[in-house]
Amino acid sequence: MQNDLRKQQALEYHANGRPGKIEVVPTKEAKTQRDLSLAYSPGVAFPCLEIAENIENVYKYTAKGNLVAVISNGSAVLGLGNIGPEASKPVMEGKGVLFKIFADIDVFDIEIDEKDPEKFVQIVKALQPTFGGINLEDIKAPECFYIEKKLKDELQIPVMHDDQHGTAIISAAALLNALEIQKKKIEKVKFVVNGAGAAAMACSHLYESLGAKHENFIMFDRKGVLHKGRTDLEEFKLKFANANTDMSLSQAMKDADVFIGLSVGNAITAEMVKSMAKNPIVFAMANPDPEISWEEATSARKDIIMATGRSDYPNQVNNVLGFPYIFRGALDVRAKQINEAMKLAAVKALAELAKTPVPDIVNMAYGEKNIVFGRDYIIPKPLDPRLLITVAPAVAKAAMESNVAQFPILDWNKYTTQLNKRLGLDNQVLRVIGNKAKRNPKRIVFAEADNIKILKAAQIIIDEGIGYPILLGNEIKIKQIALENGIDIEGLPILDSKSDATEEKRNLYGEIFLRKRGRKGFNAYEAKKIMRDRNYYGCMMVECGDADCMISGLAKNYPDTIRPAIQTIGTEEGVSKIAGMYLMLTKKGPIFLADTTVNFNPTAQEIADITLLVAKEIQQFNITPRIAMLSYSNFGSSSSPEARLMNEARNLVKQKTPSLIIDGEMQASVAFNNEMMKENYPFCELIDMQVNTLIFPNLASGNIAYNLLKELDTADAIGPILLGLKKPVHILQLGSSVRSIINMAMIAVVDAQIKTKAPTEEIVKKSRWWKRINKAKQEM
Secondary structure: OHHHHHHHHHHHHHHOOOOOOOOOOOOOOOOOHHHHHHHOOOOOHHHHHHHHHOHHHHHHHOOHHHEEEEEEOOOOEOOOEOOOHHHHHHHHHHHHHHHHHHHOOEEEEEEOOOOOHHHHHHHHHOOOOOOOEEEEOOOOOOHHHHHHHHHHHHOOOOEEEHHHHHHHHHHHHHHHHHHHHHOOOOOOOOEEEEOOOHHHHHHHHHHHHOOOOHHHEEEEEOOEEOEOOOOOOOHHHHOOOOEOOOOOHHHHHOOOOEEEEOOOOOOOOHHHHHOOOOOOEEEEOOOOOOOOOHHHHHHHOOOOEEEEOOOOOOOEOOHHHOHHHHHHHHHHOOOOOOOHHHHHHHHHHHHHHOOOOOOHHHHHHOOOOOOOOEOOEOOOOOOOOOHHHHHHHHHHHHHHHOOOOOOOOOOHHHHHHHHHHHHOOOOOHHHHHHHHHHHOOEEEEEOOOOOHHHHHHHHHHHHOOOEEEEEEOOHHHHHHHHHHOOOOOOOOOEEOOOOHHHHHHHHHHHHHHHHHHOOOOOOHHHHHHHHHOHHHHHHHHHHOOOOOEEEEOOOOOHHHHHHHHHHHOOEOOOOOOOEEEEEEEEOOEEEEEEOOOOOOOOOHHHHHHHHHHHHHHHHHOOOOOEEEEEOOOOOOOOOOHHHHHHHHHHHHHHHHOOOOEEEEEEOHHHHOOHHHHHHHOOOOOOOOOOOOEEEOOOHHHHHHHHHHHHHOOOOEEEEEEEEOEOOOEEEOOOOOOHHHHHHHHHHHHHHHHHHOOOOHHHHHHOOOHHHHHHHHHHHO
16 A cells, blocks of 8 residues: 555656646746847847857857756666656656756756667767757667767767766765775775676776776676676677686675675675675665665674665765766866766765765764764765765866866866855755654654645655654544545554543643643633643643644644644743744745744844844754845935844844854845945945845734745745744644645754654654554565
């Protein structure tokens, strides 16, 4: 059933809204008649004539220089095999998404209905005028070798078959570091390669370029070891037919230094690993199941260095560490090809990056205090924001030095700055938060569980390992909604705050609540009665340690949800008023807005306190807050009380935290226009900085700004994130989507990791959740 649900979620993801995963967005204004006359006829004739006069102008006047074609015939798709061009399209679109989010490269996916290699080459060759680069994808061997070589020989733009070279480059970087740690020399080690397809061949060739000896490779295909006596070997396999006689994989593994697995799951055993030489290296890269599990391999040998293709274990060999940045570097110097020198430059850049201190944002993303170079960290993590500014320049330099670059980079510092601006170093914040949540999931109370969106979100949250949902509401009604909509809530606790089953706990919560509110308008009867309300009951679960965080507000007014949290949990020490913050995910990176939900007309001191709360929360995401205090006035241009309010608040913040980067009062246009700021306000603390935090003078302005950004589709919103509560309770917007609920759950879990000390995993292992979690793991 679990696989059926995962299938349904994947199909809904691709089908909902605009079908597929990509769209074309204009990069120029196209709103007025004048705009259209420039974009098309008659204005478009002028760049056409310039290009006709000098073909290199195509890079100046069109998108060619940042456009890559992801091309396949669907003959060898992932683990799906020869499924054809149409069926391969979701994969190619997905590849385009990765190019865009990791390297800001635009992609058209092209699926070609042609199996004949020569015809395929001619079709792709004819596309050269359109694209700055060609990424070949999921084309079966041996045709892929011929196709790539022919295209590299005949085209003047970079071409790479990622299935071959992506795995080779990433694994080669990992290999260099593993050999260094194991104190072995590449020219002396003996390799066993299980798998003889495109990736295995590319890996072996690249390892040779790094110094490995050809005669030290023993390679296996699905029929056995490659040796000269076999008459069934394709030509491309003959080069690695090094074995003298037929032998088993078990025999080959004896005294081998390195095992490279590019085959099928569970192909080798612990006994084989035990028979390897001292300090062995095992790269079991079959997906989804490696040739040997991490647990089995590391139990067999304490001196082993192990890598897999999986994200849930250390040392993941993931192609996304390579292809976006390799093409970025190649495109930026208009390389004629991706040659061996460029691939080796990528290898060495990745290997060296793993040896440098890891940024806090990466440690946070993977739930580690301090990731350091060693047996469990031989290759950078996919969410390391330094990859773009490390690998792309290395590839570009190698292209220049090997004379394939047509547009050399002259100012490397400027180039690095441009790379950082492409995506924004902070723009991976949501992926970072998600990974951090999964490293230490917490118990999440959903106060409105009799809602289809909440139940859908709860199913995804438990299955993705984000948290452990607790469902509040009528059990019969919740189960009926789940059944009618095919939602799997097996193993999730359902509590009805009005039922006899919760009476004992309800009475206990009432007594505790009375101690808090007995002199603030509640008597003993009312304190117990109000615990029948799911919001109060859920908040008391968090307060008493029966849950770690709570989410509510999907179908309730904001005050009705926030009031129970304030009355039961209260504020952090030193906090007089809570505040609401939104995280807006924009093309400029994340932007934090406050206060957008709680305080109507705060004083200067209250705005200063809100600002400090916001800064503290942002820093917990390992982002440096750069704060603009917004108004209709710029630095005293108006002497009205409203303008002075923000200036005074900024001064109060500076008195308390002088190191905080903050300035104002200023208009929003100044905050986001660095040239205007430099020219008119050269004293501003935010010059040459990308503002990521906006503090508003009152609730009306903040809430209006948030809603405008959201409704105009200029940003995705997460929030409101409540600030200042002693324990995490977060409020959904009325009608929030399933995705918004999941995002809020991730925020709540990360918040709970900081604010609650309960040993969640020990509690969960004794609960109904554990069976569900193990079932999900088995079916993944």
